[in-house]
Amino acid sequence: MAAEKPDKRSDKGEVWTPPPPGRHVYDYPRPSVTVDCVVLGLDADDVKVLLIQRGVDPFKHAWALPGGFVRDHEELDAAARRELREETNIEDVYLEQLYTFGTPDRDPRGRVITVAYYALAKLSDYRVKAATDAENVGWYPLDRLPALAFDHAEIINRAIERLRGKVRYAPIGFELLPPRFSLTQLQRLYEIVLERALDKRNFRKKILSLGLVIETDELETGVRHRAARLYRFDKKKYERLLKQGFEFAI
Amino acid sequence: MAAEKPDKRSDKGEVWTPPPPGRHVYDYPRPSVTVDCVVLGLDADDVKVLLIQRGVDPFKHAWALPGGFVRDHEELDAAARRELREETNIEDVYLEQLYTFGTPDRDPRGRVITVAYYALAKLSDYRVKAATDAENVGWYPLDRLPALAFDHAEIINRAIERLRGKVRYAPIGFELLPPRFSLTQLQRLYEIVLERALDKRNFRKKILSLGLVIETDELETGVRHRAARLYRFDKKKYERLLKQGFEFAI
DNA sequence: CCAAAAGTGTTCGCGGTACACCCATGC
DNA sequence: GCATGGGTGTACCGCGAACACTTTTGG
Numbered sequence: 001m002a003a004e005k006p007d008k009r010s011d012k013g014e015v016w017t018p019p020p021p022g023r024h025v026y027d028y029p030r031p032s033v034t035v036d037c038v039v040l041g042l043d044a045d046d047v048k049v050l051l052i053q054r055g056v057d058p059f060k061h062a063w064a065l066p067g068g069f070v071r072d073h074e075e076l077d078a079a080a081r082r083e084l085r086e087e088t089n090i091e092d093v094y095l096e097q098l099y100t101f102g103t104p105d106r107d108p109r110g111r112v113i114t115v116a117y118y119a120l121a122k123l124s125d126y127r128v129k130a131a132t133d134a135e136n137v138g139w140y141p142l143d144r145l146p147a148l149a150f151d152h153a154e155i156i157n158r159a160i161e162r163l164r165g166k167v168r169y170a171p172i173g174f175e176l177l178p179p180r181f182s183l184t185q186l187q188r189l190y191e192i193v194l195e196r197a198l199d200k201r202n203f204r205k206k207i208l209s210l211g212l213v214i215e216t217d218e219l220e221t222g223v224r225h226r227a228a229r230l231y232r233f234d235k236k237k238y239e240r241l242l243k244q245g246f247e248f249a250i
Numbered sequence: 251m252a253a254e255k256p257d258k259r260s261d262k263g264e265v266w267t268p269p270p271p272g273r274h275v276y277d278y279p280r281p282s283v284t285v286d287c288v289v290l291g292l293d294a295d296d297v298k299v300l301l302i303q304r305g306v307d308p309f310k311h312a313w314a315l316p317g318g319f320v321r322d323h324e325e326l327d328a329a330a331r332r333e334l335r336e337e338t339n340i341e342d343v344y345l346e347q348l349y350t351f352g353t354p355d356r357d358p359r360g361r362v363i364t365v366a367y368y369a370l371a372k373l374s375d376y377r378v379k380a381a382t383d384a385e386n387v388g389w390y391p392l393d394r395l396p397a398l399a400f401d402h403a404e405i406i407n408r409a410i411e412r413l414r415g416k417v418r419y420a421p422i423g424f425e426l427l428p429p430r431f432s433l434t435q436l437q438r439l440y441e442i443v444l445e446r447a448l449d450k451r452n453f454r455k456k457i458l459s460l461g462l463v464i465e466t467d468e469l470e471t472g473v474r475h476r477a478a479r480l481y482r483f484d485k486k487k488y489e490r491l492l493k494q495g496f497e498f499a500i
Numbered sequence: 501c502c503a504a505a506a507g508t509g510t511t512c513g514c515g516g517t518a519c520a521c522c523c524a525t526g527c
Numbered sequence: 528g529c530a531t532g533g534g535t536g537t538a539c540c541g542c543g544a545a546c547a548c549t550t551t552t553g554g
Contacts, residue, residue, distance in 0.1 A: 030280040076352040
């Protein structure tokens, strides 16, 4: 959790000096408020979540969601994006508030309420960075998670539930794919997220009938079999249709 | 956060003296955290929301959602239920976390992050109490809301959006009706919430085909036309089916 | 030429939708 | 007896589901 490290306050290059004790005084106890981000990415055969390894107690060496304290004049969404950028170099992803976790003893250090977010990332964009980063950052498949700090396992569960629920009636799956994708890739996405097999012909008929997935003139490359045609999601058209009461559904 | 707790200052061997009563001292500023509840009820022709009139600044005399500060060792859900009980005498309602609002200047008194909940109440149960309560409490139709404090209008909008989205694929509508209800009442509920007319025969066929709405031997009373048969929602059966992957849908 | 995946149509059955009249009751 | 809402059935159509073979390409 970035913000709890004093040296994160030295952003401006000043020498950091501890604030004078007693600087912030309130009549009633107040909780700390953090944001945590569940970043989900799609790999060949499963959904993976981005974790960082804690270097400090509590839960030293355990893996945790990227996140940290909300700053004094900062929007919650902005805090989530900032922590994501600072801790994992991830930017410009789909981000949505998930749920707020506030069980009194969820953090052994005291009352910490966390506003959890989930993000959908094109895993391929971040594979190399994450793997080579000096800090311990890694993508973990949902069914092989390492020991997790705090209640982060619960938060991840809720994120995957949300993804599963939402992917069927909102076009968020495309956030997990590169801008140009084959219909097979798209189908695999739904199969992985929904955990059931789909019929190829029916899937294509359904997807194309929505008119939001547009054929391009590009083909898959680097495969040793027949190259698949690539498609793109027409976001503009979707937004236009949305205003007319259109409902996306798979 | 440990270092921010006053009692940890004694780590260094100094004698720790308790802070003056009612004082809480932290190294970094902390927001206040509140809960606010959007209580929705179903009236003859519209959805109503329960509001209380503020007696103090800021927004003195404006109407606001019931809510208040989360206590130090209190679950968020418990805080929402407590405030609901304290401020409106409402208990035992369906309650679900909605969204957390944290725009820095949403409260003129300082940084206040609020975890919003929405509740579904059987309006008839609370009509009298609310009307006769010594404090100003009232049910307001969504399209005729009075001037609202803070960002409470936005919170209410999000609650009604959630209700509209959820009522179609979860059996939460029943929370708005008395335990025994006529199919016409149920249909009106869906028509009001979804804001569109439904065909009577098709609605009945659909609802009864789910097998979760059970005929009782009771009849409507106090109407000056033919009395309607009353039905009940079979929650036990629904929960059993849920575990088998059943999906409720209207 | 072989392995691998791309791409393509038709049939069937269920469920959603449209639609109108008689019935029971209270006044 | 009349006004008011309660209660009921059928026909059609569109969509989802099941299902298998040919084509293209790289190696």
